[in-house]
Each structure stands twice: as C-alpha cells, then as structure tokens.
Amino acid sequence: MNEWNNWNNAGDEWNQNQTTTGNNNPSPWDNFENVESSRDKNAYVPADLDETVKVIELKTIQSVKNNNRPVFIATVETTAGIRYDWVAKADERPYLQNIKALVMALNPEGDPRTFGRALMEALTGPEQPAAGMRVHLRSEPIVTRGGNDFTKVYWSPARD
Numbered sequence: 001m002n003e004w005n006n007w008n009n010a011g012d013e014w015n016q017n018q019t020t021t022g023n024n025n026p027s028p029w030d031n032f033e034n035v036e037s038s039r040d041k042n043a044y045v046p047a048d049l050d051e052t053v054k055v056i057e058l059k060t061i062q063s064v065k066n067n068n069r070p071v072f073i074a075t076v077e078t079t080a081g082i083r084y085d086w087v088a089k090a091d092e093r094p095y096l097q098n099i100k101a102l103v104m105a106l107n108p109e110g111d112p113r114t115f116g117r118a119l120m121e122a123l124t125g126p127e128q129p130a131a132g133m134r135v136h137l138r139s140e141p142i143v144t145r146g147g148n149d150f151t152k153v154y155w156s157p158a159r160d
Contacts, residue, residue, distance in 0.1 A: 047141035
C-alpha cells in the first residue's frame with residue numbers, strides 16, 4: 001500500500017512538500033493545503049416544526065447566491081439531534097424584524113430597544129454567547145404573493 005508521504009509511480013516521485021509533478025510542470029494541486037473547504041450545509045428549517053431548539057451558532061455571511069448581500073444564519077438543533085439552518089436576509093426590514101424576534105426570545109427580560117449593532121456583532125462573533133441557549137421555534141408554510149412556497153418562522157422564549 002502506498003504511503004501518504006512517499007510515492008513512486010512511473011519514475012515520478014511525490015512528497016507531501018513537493019508542489020510540482022516530476023517533470024516540473026505546474027500542478028493543479030499547487031497550494032492545495034491553502035484551499036478552504038466548507039462543511040456540509042444543514043437542511044433549512046422545515047414547515048410545521050413546533051418545538052424548543054438549542055442554538056448551535058449565529059452568524060452573518062455575505063451570500064454569493066444573493067449578490068453578496070448580508071445574510072443571517074441561525075443554526076439550531078432539535079431535541080432529536082437534527083440540525084437546521086434558518087436563513088434571513090440581513091438587509092430587509094421584515095427579516096430584520098424576525099431576527100430581532102429571535103434575539104428577544106433568547107433574552108425575554110431584555111429591553112429590545114437596547115438590542116443594537118454591538119449586541120448583534122457579539123452574538124454573531126467568534127465567542128458565540130448564544131450557543132447552547134434554548135428557544136422555541138414554530139414554522140409554517142405560506143405562499144407568497146408571487147406564488148412561491150415560503151417557510152415562515154416564529155420565535156418565542158423556550159417553554160420548558
């Protein structure tokens with residue numbers, strides 16, 4: 001069996017630290033160690049879910065799919081251990097209202113008028129202070145005015 005660190009095939013020796021093939025041509029694998037891989041994505045929150053879930057991660061990304069617009073993603077886990085992503089455009093008022101509803105559900109004793117940029121940057125930052133917190137999620141299917149299917153998510157404080 002071939003070893004990862006040394007391999008000999010048809011006179012071309014390969015070593016993990018070598019960046020070209022034996023004939024000194026550039027390789028498609030040059031700098032392969034620097035290529036970032038994304039993890040598998042979770043399924044989106046399905047319609048007709050109604051349970052208390054645990055927050056795994058809250059983050060904001062620039063979505064290539066949405067013309068580099070900011071997108072908020074809440075990854076949650078059900079009591080059965082299934083993870084879902086709730087995705088909301090972070091630059092449209094209806095979505096911002098629903099994101100704020102999530103934050104209010106996470107902190108029902110807080111004053112929503114004080115929930116601003118600093119809080120959201122902290123919640124979506126590397127320290128992830130909401131990770132492990134529980135919140136109630138209820139979702140339902142709706143049809144948009146344009147006739148498209150959409151899953152509406154409602155957030156409330158955990159009920160247990």
